[in-house]
Amino acid sequence: MWHFLDSHDRALMMRLQTLPNPHYWQRSARLFSLSGDGAGYLVFALLMASFDGVSGRQFLWSGLASFAIELPLYWLLKNGLKRNRPCHAVLGIAAIVQPHDKFSLPSGHSAAAFVFATLLTWYWPPLAPIVYLWAGLVGCSRVILGVHYLGDVVAGAALGYWAAKLGIYWLN
Numbered sequence: 001m002w003h004f005l006d007s008h009d010r011a012l013m014m015r016l017q018t019l020p021n022p023h024y025w026q027r028s029a030r031l032f033s034l035s036g037d038g039a040g041y042l043v044f045a046l047l048m049a050s051f052d053g054v055s056g057r058q059f060l061w062s063g064l065a066s067f068a069i070e071l072p073l074y075w076l077l078k079n080g081l082k083r084n085r086p087c088h089a090v091l092g093i094a095a096i097v098q099p100h101d102k103f104s105l106p107s108g109h110s111a112a113a114f115v116f117a118t119l120l121t122w123y124w125p126p127l128a129p130i131v132y133l134w135a136g137l138v139g140c141s142r143v144i145l146g147v148h149y150l151g152d153v154v155a156g157a158a159l160g161y162w163a164a165k166l167g168i169y170w171l172n
Helices: 002-016 022-035 039-051 053-081 108-123 125-144 150-171
Strands: none
Touching (some): 002 125, 039 053, 053 108, 108 125
16 A cells, blocks of 8 residues: 555656746745744744734644644654655655755645644634645645655645644643
């Protein structure tokens, strides 16, 4: 099963390398990837806690609990599975950004983005279409940039979603 998924991930990665107008896709992917970097989540949560009363404070505490679940699981999976990044494992794949570490499964950017999106939709449901679209684009950006396979992104999204659900459940 693993070989089947890995071969499909690699084939998709090779097809993505042939997208027309690569500079357009790469520039957009860099912006979405950057929007999924970690510091913004805490700043946003602190602002919401300061200005949105009870919901904002619950959002902050649920976020802290969710990331307390997600981050250790992410680290254990990444360092236990030790799947090499596409830019290190597939000939002809060049990473457009420099990865922070050697391994790719699961995608940390995707996990964090889906934690954040799931929390936002729990506390402010009308935001669901926008934030899940954004989280999906963060994940896709990591594939376009050559630092993750699609399977890494799907695994990261699932990890983030369930960590957020556990964080919400734990505090409510």
